[in-house]
Every structure is written in C-alpha cells, then in structure tokens.
Amino acid sequence: MTKPLISVEALAKRYPKRGGGETTVFEDIWLPIHPGEFVCLIGHSGCGKTTILNVLAGLDRPTDGAVIVDGREISGPSLDRAVIFQGHSLLPWMTALENVAFAVSSRHPEWSREKVREHCRFYLNLVHLSGAEDKKPSELSGGMKQRVGIARALAIEPKMLLMDEPFSALDALTRGSLQDEVRRICTETRQTVFMITHDIDEAMLLADRIVLMTNGPQAKIAEVVENTLPPDRRPATMHKHPNYYPLRNHLLDFLVTRSKTFAQDIAGKPYDPRKVPVVRPVPAEALAAV
CATH class of the missing domain: 3.40.50.300 (P-loop containing nucleotide triphosphate hydrolases)
Known part of the structure; x- marks a missing residue:
C-alpha cells in the first residue's frame, strides 16, 4: 500500500x-x-x-x-483541497466559463487569459457542458449548475x-x-x-x-x-452482481x-480507533x- x-x-x-x-x-x-x-x-x-x-x-x-x-x-x-457543496455556489453574474476561470486564475495567476479559458473549456467538456460556456447560472438547469461546480473543482487540479x-x-x-x-x-x-x-x-x-x-x-x-x-460497476446493472x-x-x-x-x-x-x-x-x- x-x-x-x-x-x-x-x-x-x-x-x-x-x-x-x-x-x-x-x-x-x-x-x-x-x-x-x-x-x-x-x-x-x-x-x-x-x-x-x-x-x-x-x-x-x-x-x-x-x-x-x-x-x-x-x-x-x-x-x-477543492470542495463541492450541496449547492452549486456559483457566482450569478458570471458565465459558466467565468465561474471556472475565477478559480483557475486563483490557482495559476501567471497564466494568460487565453490559457485559462482553454483550460476551463477542457474541464467543462469533461462534464459534458460544451456549448454552455457562455450561459449564466440562471440559464442552466440544477444538474448543469452542479456540473459547473464539479468542473470548477477539478479544474484547479487539487490533491x-x-x-x-x-x-x-x-x-x-x-x-x-x-x-x-x-x-x-x-x-x-x-x-x-x-x-x-x-x-x-x-x-x-x-x-x-x-x-x-x-x-x-x-x-x-x-x-x-x-x-x-x-471496478466497472454501473448504476443500472450493479444490483445484478452477487456481492450487491x-x-x-x-x-x-x-x-x-x-x-x-x-x-x-x-x-x-478491545477497541483501537487506529485499527478499526x-x-x-x-x-x-x-x-x-x-
């Protein structure tokens, strides 16, 4: 290990x-x-x-x-250490891409604006939000807002x-x-x-x-x-496995x-909290x- x-x-x-x-x-x-x-x-x-x-x-x-x-x-x-909360916690006056860029720019202040935007697009694409980069939170569904939050957390590449x-x-x-x-x-x-x-x-x-x-x-x-x-379990089929x-x-x-x-x-x-x-x-x- x-x-x-x-x-x-x-x-x-x-x-x-x-x-x-x-x-x-x-x-x-x-x-x-x-x-x-x-x-x-x-x-x-x-x-x-x-x-x-x-x-x-x-x-x-x-x-x-x-x-x-x-x-x-x-x-x-x-x-x-990036946190994804129960709510999306997006800044409502910013677009999806700008919300992610705000975090990335904090992580990499030395990056150019174009490099930040390219990095953000990669992570928005990773959560299947290509085409929604310029939408503000009010224009997104609940699931899409949470995807932006996930993209923002992943984009700073936390440990x-x-x-x-x-x-x-x-x-x-x-x-x-x-x-x-x-x-x-x-x-x-x-x-x-x-x-x-x-x-x-x-x-x-x-x-x-x-x-x-x-x-x-x-x-x-x-x-x-x-x-x-x-390891390859999926929501629709994992109940069929004998270990489920x-x-x-x-x-x-x-x-x-x-x-x-x-x-x-x-x-x-005996109860050892270090060896449960x-x-x-x-x-x-x-x-x-x-």
Missing part, C-alpha cells in the same frame, strides 16, 4: 454546553486516505460528518488532533476533492447521471476523493472504501467496509441497528468456499 496522501489523526470536536461542560460530537477519529482513492463517510445526522469534511477543507478547526496532507499539517483552506452530499438536491435521473459522470472522471484522472453521503447506493457506486460512523454525540468510526463490487445485496444489507444493518448500539456492543471488548475492523461483505456461499 502506498503512503497515505491524507492522514486524519486523533481528530475530535467538542462544543461548550450552556451552563457549563461540553458536548463531544466525535473523538479519536483516525483515517488514512491513499492517492487515487475514493472514500465515502456514512452516518446519521449529528455524528459530525460535515464537521470532519470542513476540518479537511481547512474551514473549521478540530478541538484535538490534526489532519496531515502530503506530509504537512493543514492550518486553513488551500487550493490543494484532494471534498464532496458534501453534492447530489442530494437533484432529481433521481439527474443524480444518477452525475454520479456516473463523477465516477468516470475520478477513475480516469485518479482523483483522490472524500465524500459524505446518506445514500447507501451512492456510496456503493462511487466508493472504494465506505467508512461507517456511529451515532453522535461521542461518535466514532465503527468499521471500514471495502467495496466488493467490480450482501454489501447493501451490511451497510443498511449498520445504519438501522449497529450505529445506535455500538457502544453497548463493544463494552468490555475492515469488512469485505460477500455472499455466504463465497465465504464457505474459502
């Missing part, structure tokens, strides 16, 4: 309570993320998923612990792409199409991605590893699930039951044949 590009080490976030004391949202989070890996974090609301992403982005500071990126502890936002449920506000057809596009692009470019989601099927489609968080407060990583579906239901049922069982009972389940048992269980769900008959 290659050296991790990102290393989350002993991360914790606490807030003061009214009247004294403090609430621990999560604690002792350890997570390595390797170059080219797509990692999804799943957990119920309140376990601190978005806070972890914001810490990775440099938009929030942890109470304890650190995030190491490429051998250096992060201390704030950086163009090495890490952070995604905060970027498809949650879209209709099912648009969401499925964009998920497929993101998977294709990230596979082709070997982009390192950290994404939070509530959608099990989305995680199964996109992620190489799925990190399961217990319920908050005092949330922890319960286990890491390796995606046992084939074992993987989906394992994730669903965690969200419905084990995320709530984790503390009781490990009572009196790694699970590879497969059909029972496959296990029996081993």
Whole structure:
C-alpha cells in the first residue's frame, strides 16, 4: 500500500454546553486516505460528518488532533483541497466559463487569459457542458449548475476533492447521471476523493472504501467496509452482481441497528480507533468456499 496522501489523526470536536461542560460530537477519529482513492463517510445526522469534511477543507478547526496532507499539517483552506457543496455556489453574474476561470486564475495567476479559458473549456467538456460556456447560472438547469461546480473543482487540479452530499438536491435521473459522470472522471484522472453521503447506493457506486460512523454525540468510526463490487460497476446493472445485496444489507444493518448500539456492543471488548475492523461483505456461499 502506498503512503497515505491524507492522514486524519486523533481528530475530535467538542462544543461548550450552556451552563457549563461540553458536548463531544466525535473523538479519536483516525483515517488514512491513499492517492487515487475514493472514500465515502456514512452516518446519521449529528455524528459530525460535515464537521470532519470542513476540518479537511481547512474551514473549521478540530478541538484535538490534526489532519496531515502530503506530509504537512493543514492550518486553513488551500487550493490543494477543492470542495463541492450541496449547492452549486456559483457566482450569478458570471458565465459558466467565468465561474471556472475565477478559480483557475486563483490557482495559476501567471497564466494568460487565453490559457485559462482553454483550460476551463477542457474541464467543462469533461462534464459534458460544451456549448454552455457562455450561459449564466440562471440559464442552466440544477444538474448543469452542479456540473459547473464539479468542473470548477477539478479544474484547479487539487490533491484532494471534498464532496458534501453534492447530489442530494437533484432529481433521481439527474443524480444518477452525475454520479456516473463523477465516477468516470475520478477513475480516469485518479482523483483522490472524500465524500459524505446518506445514500447507501451512492456510496456503493462511487466508493472504494465506505467508512461507517456511529451515532453522535461521542461518535466514532465503527468499521471500514471495502467495496466488493467490480471496478466497472454501473448504476443500472450493479444490483445484478452477487456481492450487491450482501454489501447493501451490511451497510443498511449498520445504519438501522449497529450505529445506535455500538457502544453497548463493544463494552468490555478491545477497541483501537487506529485499527478499526475492515469488512469485505460477500455472499455466504463465497465465504464457505474459502
């Protein structure tokens, strides 16, 4: 295994309570993320998923612990880490190309205007928006706006792409199409991605590893699930693979039951937050044949 590009080490976030004391949202989070890996974090609301992403982005500071990126502890936002939010976050007075160019010019202030525009057109074409370069956000559909946001994030060629449920506000057809596009692009470019989601099927489609968080407060990583579906999986056909239901049922069982009972389940048992269980769900008959 290659050296991790990102290393989350002993991360914790606490807030003061009214009247004294403090609430621990999560604690002792350890997570390595390797170059080219797509990692999804799943957990119920309140376990601190978005806070972890914001810490990775440099938009929030942890109470304890650190995030190491490429051998250096992060201390704030950086163009090495691009974020795609739930909303498109486009500047409404700029065209699609200008929105992407705004980011690219920040990354490469030494580039000529024409080189910036050529670079932007490449990434807009990558998300299938050729011909829409000169349209403003008000002239684009919701899915097209989100494509511009994806193009803008990819165009600065970050070391890490952070995604905060970027498809949650879209209709099912648009969401499925964009998920497929993101998977294709990230596979082709070997982009390192950290994404939070509530959608099990989305995680199964996109992620190489799925990190399961217990319920908050005092949330922890319960286990890491390796995606046992084939690398060439597609939304329309992945349910036909024999590993689909074992993987989906394992994730669903965690969200419905084990995320709530984790503390009781490990009572009196050793729990090392630096070495949480790694699970590879497969059909029972496959296990029996081993």
